[in-house]
Amino acid sequence: MDELDGVTIFKIGGGPYTREDLMKMEPVCLRALLRERVHHTIEVEIYPIMLGRKKMPDKFGLQAELIVDVWRQRGFSTEGDDFDWCKRYIALAAEMRAGGKVEVKEVLPAPFTDDEMEVVRRLIWERRSIRDWLPKPVPEEMILNILEAGRAAPTGCNLDIVRFVVIRNTREAKMVWSDIPTPSDECVLIVVCYDARIYPTVGHDKFVPHNILYDCAAAADHMCLMAHALGLGAVWLSCTEKTAKNFQKKFGLPAYIKQALHIAVGWAAAGSIKSLRMPLSDMIIERRKS
């Protein structure tokens, strides 16, 4: 009997998915479901098992294996960083099921050197919002670097729901700029969107719908930090429901691509006074025992 016979995919807050369901699923949702299943059924389980703190569950890793099997059956390629990551965990789980002793040889977090810390501090404390731009084009390479930083940001359960629309054209930019303070014409807009089909697929829409905006926010923050490191200025821009709807309509995007916010990136026309924060002691809420 094939190990995958009888394996079904658990859906948070819903009925299980069968192989037949997976055969019909939208590819982008299936791929996200794979990452989520690898995350929940292998990644968060495997280290406590390896450390002897937990017993290996029945059919360990097989939900993910079933999804990859279906993916291949449907003729899709398993190339890509996310698949590489999934395959590593699936292979480890298979080795464990076979009774093997597995070891993960990854580096442990180590403190940065003083010089490295200096750079990190500079990045975190010197970044500031820039809203005025020089009429100077931003090289494509820099935009790619910034988008890569957004791609590196964490997303809830590694679902990768965030999508980007890059706008360089002033006429198009006018379609997205919000009614809240907006930059002038010379910047690039990166509209941070999300694919709204993914959360209902994995059941997150019922339990953690707010994570959608956190994912977009994390990507935006990573991108603003990268822009700063590249010597560019950037600013987050809020989007109202009205702007989001306009954006979707005017750009002819499918209804499942939703705008969360956008950032503007460009060459700063002027240095601005860095805003400072309230004291840390006022931000920390301590719960004292009486």
Ligand SMILES: Cc1cc2nc3c(=O)[nH]c(=O)nc-3n(C[C@H](O)[C@H](O)[C@H](O)COP(=O)(O)O)c2cc1C
């Ligand atoms: C969620 C969010 C929404 C923001 N929306 C806008 C906006 O619509 N317009 C704007 O000019 N700045 C916007 N900003 C930038 C903030 O005003 C800015 O980050 C804040 O004043 C702190 O200044 P700093 O970024 O220079 O440290 C936004 C920032 C965040 C985090």
